[in-house]
Amino acid sequence: METIQQTERTRVRRLPDRGHYERDVINAILDEALVCHVGFVADGQPYVIPTAFGRVDDRLYLHGSAASRTLRSLASGIPVCVTVSLIDGLVLARSAFHHSINYRSVVVLGTAQAVVDREERLAALEAISEHIVPGRWREVRPPNDQELKATAVLRLLLSEASAKIRTGPPLDDAADLTQPCWAGVIPLRLVAGEPVADPKLAADIQPATSVVGYARRRAPIAW
Amino acid sequence: METIQQTERTRVRRLPDRGHYERDVINAILDEALVCHVGFVADGQPYVIPTAFGRVDDRLYLHGSAASRTLRSLASGIPVCVTVSLIDGLVLARSAFHHSINYRSVVVLGTAQAVVDREERLAALEAISEHIVPGRWREVRPPNDQELKATAVLRLLLSEASAKIRTGPPLDDAADLTQPCWAGVIPLRLVAGEPVADPKLAADIQPATSVVGYARRRAPIAW
Numbered sequence: 001m002e003t004i005q006q007t008e009r010t011r012v013r014r015l016p017d018r019g020h021y022e023r024d025v026i027n028a029i030l031d032e033a034l035v036c037h038v039g040f041v042a043d044g045q046p047y048v049i050p051t052a053f054g055r056v057d058d059r060l061y062l063h064g065s066a067a068s069r070t071l072r073s074l075a076s077g078i079p080v081c082v083t084v085s086l087i088d089g090l091v092l093a094r095s096a097f098h099h100s101i102n103y104r105s106v107v108v109l110g111t112a113q114a115v116v117d118r119e120e121r122l123a124a125l126e127a128i129s130e131h132i133v134p135g136r137w138r139e140v141r142p143p144n145d146q147e148l149k150a151t152a153v154l155r156l157l158l159s160e161a162s163a164k165i166r167t168g169p170p171l172d173d174a175a176d177l178t179q180p181c182w183a184g185v186i187p188l189r190l191v192a193g194e195p196v197a198d199p200k201l202a203a204d205i206q207p208a209t210s211v212v213g214y215a216r217r218r219a220p221i222a223w
Numbered sequence: 224m225e226t227i228q229q230t231e232r233t234r235v236r237r238l239p240d241r242g243h244y245e246r247d248v249i250n251a252i253l254d255e256a257l258v259c260h261v262g263f264v265a266d267g268q269p270y271v272i273p274t275a276f277g278r279v280d281d282r283l284y285l286h287g288s289a290a291s292r293t294l295r296s297l298a299s300g301i302p303v304c305v306t307v308s309l310i311d312g313l314v315l316a317r318s319a320f321h322h323s324i325n326y327r328s329v330v331v332l333g334t335a336q337a338v339v340d341r342e343e344r345l346a347a348l349e350a351i352s353e354h355i356v357p358g359r360w361r362e363v364r365p366p367n368d369q370e371l372k373a374t375a376v377l378r379l380l381l382s383e384a385s386a387k388i389r390t391g392p393p394l395d396d397a398a399d400l401t402q403p404c405w406a407g408v409i410p411l412r413l414v415a416g417e418p419v420a421d422p423k424l425a426a427d428i429q430p431a432t433s434v435v436g437y438a439r440r441r442a443p444i445a446w
Contacts, residue, residue: 009268014291034310034411035324037260039271045232046269048262050308050328068237085273087257087413092434096352096363097370101258105273129319139404140319147320169421181362182431183421188257190310193410198392201406208405211315 009109010162020163023058028219029106029163030055033084034132034190038062040080042073053082054127055158060108061115061124062154071152075114082108082156090186093170094179100166102185104219108161112154121153135210190216232332233385243386246281251442252329252386253278256307257355257413261285263303265296276305277350278381283331284338284347285377294375298337305331305379313409316393317402323389325408327442331384335377344376358433413439 003021004010012019020026030036036053039046049070054061060082064071074080084106091100115121122143129137143151170183192214195207226244227233235242243249253259259276262269272293277284283305287294297303307329314323338344345366352360366374393406415437418430 014288035308035326037262037271037273037306037308039260039262039269039304041264041267041269044264045302045332046262046264046304047332048260048271048304048306048330050260050306050326052324065237079268081262081269081271083260083271083273085258085260089419090356090437092356092359092363092431094363095366095370096348096360097366097374099352099355099359099363101275101355103258103273107271109268109270125319129322132322132324133313133315133409136315136322137319140315140317140322141399141402141404143318143320147318151320169419169423172421172423176364177423179364180428181364182418182428182434183424184430184434185419185421186356186434186437187416187419188413189416190411191414193412195405196312196392196408196410198395198406198408200392200395200400205403205405207407208315211405211407211409214313214409 004161006162007160010107010160012162012164018164018166020165026106026161026163027055029086029104030084032216032218033086034216036082036084038080038082040073040078052128052132054124054131056123056127058158060156060158061127062112063125063128064152066150066152068152071154074112074154075152077111080110080112080156087188089188091170092183092186094172094176094181094183098170098172100170102166104163104165106161106163108156108158110156110160112156115153115155121148124153133210139208139210227384229385230383233330233383235385235387241387241389243388249329249384249386250278252309252327253307255439255441256309257439259305259307261303261305263296263301275351275355277347277354279346279350281381283379283381284350285335286348286351287375289373289375291375294377297335297377298375300334303333303335303379310411312411314393315406315409317395317399317404317406321393321395323393325389327386327388329384329386331379331381333379333383335379338376338378344371347376356433362431362433
């Protein structure tokens, strides 16, 4: 399995057994996550902004308003960190100390670049749309020239990245196993409710294929 | 209603109608979010790390291993950004361009400080535990001296913070309203599954009060 080269910056030092560097593992976490948190520095202050994203092969795409301060900062070629996290469960131990969270996270480091080629811009926007609602892109009106002009698209190569994963039950001290206290995992997942139609929707229009039974794809979890 | 003073760094510039500065609004989002994403800078590179947190009044608490590079960096008094985001729904418009996400997010800027007072450290750890699983703290063995020594606790004042919220249906261009395409919102929420007992749990122990019917508290949402 292809792995991404560890660097001093991406190697998981605390609890190194939780670190993963296989490209397939990293991609699966990225593809399941709905949004990412983008970190960048302006005037010495770090900022962390949640935003949508998409992936094509080893390229991660971000987008936003061309007028956005965040997008313009990022497009100027500054270092960036893109983090995604999936919360799979709450780990309840018998001691306060050993409580934990089952999660899968990915940290990507690098420098984002503005995408200027029209075809790559359209492919990136399609990837972001399909990342969030698969099948939606071909149901809707595509971007026109004015909308494309108003949209900034950024590319970040997945060349320096690592995943961190915790699964399984609590790891209590042996002396605590006799505590008369329930211990285990509360599984958590993001689920979709019934679609809520736009009040302006014509009465005869049924939910689109992309909407019916919407669910995030999900890797099998070892509790 | 008390508001937090806007600064040039926290004022929401893009779509300013989405910006909120009331302390109650910010606190409610913080309290509902399960984890935060902490941004900091090391050697010019921003890092964004997901982690648990808790809140007591206008103090946000983080914790982690005293051996953690992240915690030691943060405790050295560097600028930090703590962001939480709640994804409430996917906003499906008739055009690709007007797709959006309904969300509630909070960005907190400041400088974290190591908490050294034993009573405040215990109160902070209790707040973090109660933030994630209300009622759990009094069900389990509290931290002992060795565990307390191994745990770093950080305090970040909620003095420079803002919220950003999007709710409601898609906002399509008038010309697109006749598109024969479903439009609306797919609501999303984080839900708990059936608790999974630790394989080491004695057979006669029932799920604790904190575990039965676990659910994140949730603000009413206007779709």
